Amino acid sequence: MFRTGVVVKIDKNKVTVALEEKDECEGCEFSRFCNVSKGGRRILCNNKKNVKVGDLVEVGSKGKNILLAGVFNFLIPILLVVVGIIIGLKIWKSELISFLLGISLLILYFLVFKFIDRWFINTGRIIPEILGVLELGNLTVCASCGKTIRRGDSIKREFEDNDLFFCSDECANRFN
Numbered sequence: 001m002f003r004t005g006v007v008v009k010i011d012k013n014k015v016t017v018a019l020e021e022k023d024e025c026e027g028c029e030f031s032r033f034c035n036v037s038k039g040g041r042r043i044l045c046n047n048k049k050n051v052k053v054g055d056l057v058e059v060g061s062k063g064k065n066i067l068l069a070g071v072f073n074f075l076i077p078i079l080l081v082v083v084g085i086i087i088g089l090k091i092w093k094s095e096l097i098s099f100l101l102g103i104s105l106l107i108l109y110f111l112v113f114k115f116i117d118r119w120f121i122n123t124g125r126i127i128p129e130i131l132g133v134l135e136l137g138n139l140t141v142c143a144s145c146g147k148t149i150r151r152g153d154s155i156k157r158e159f160e161d162n163d164l165f166f167c168s169d170e171c172a173n174r175f176n
Contacts, residue, residue, distance in 0.1 A: 002060035002131060006141040007051050008042070008164060008175075014121075015047040015130065017059055018175075020146025044121065046129040053162035056134040056141045065126050072113065072126070080105040144171035 009016035019041040045059050061069070081102040088098020120126045140151050143164040154165040155172050166172035 002058055003043075004056060004058050004134065004141075005041075005043070005146055006143050006164075007053050007055045007057055008143050009160065010047065010051075010053060013047050013124065014127075015045050015051060017043050017045055017057060017130075018143050018146060019043055019059075020141070044127055046124045046127060049130045049133060051130055051133055053160075054140070054143075054164060056136055058131045058134060059128045060131050061126075061128045065128075069126050072116070077106055077109055080109050140165040142167040142171050144175040147171075 003019050005017040005019040007015050008018045043059060045057075049057070051057055084102030084105040085098045088094065088101040092098065136148070138151055139148055140154055141148055142154070143159075144166055147167045149165065149167045151165065154167065155169060156163055156165055157172050157175075158164075159175070164175070166175065
């Protein structure tokens with residue numbers, strides 16, 4: 001899956017990209033999980049294209065990165081719950097205890113996963129990367145909502161020594 005967004009922060013070889021909000025996001029039941037910060041949907045990416053703050057970029061993951069992310073985020077947790085329930089039923093023959101064991105294994109996994117996730121981020125594995133920089137001419141992208149706007153009509157604000165552009169005061173205030 002490929003998405004477009006604007007680079008809002010650079011940290012060594014990683015960049016933070018504010019993703020463009022899509023129409024389908026409004027009706028999605030899980031969209032509240034994507035909107036993890038006040039500035040909208042943001043994602044950490046590898047920066048192999050040497051982009052700068054304010055660039056409109058296309059981000060995405062390919063092949064085995066998508067598969068590994070799916071395994072670590074979905075498959076392993078589900079398997080741990082099932083294994084916990086099966087072990088609990090075999091040993092204690094109690095549905096309540098087996099359920100609690102499954103949930104305990106899930107919680108333990110997510111505590112361990114915090115450290116694994118930090119390692120993946122530091123090594124640059126599994127996280128998406130910048131696939132390309134899109135040319136806009138006199139257009140720019142709102143750093144908060146991803147809407148394409150003319151530079152002359154945008155609201156310019158300085159953020160961490162970089163100029164970012166916003167489509168409205170609401171987006172500019174929401175970003176900070």
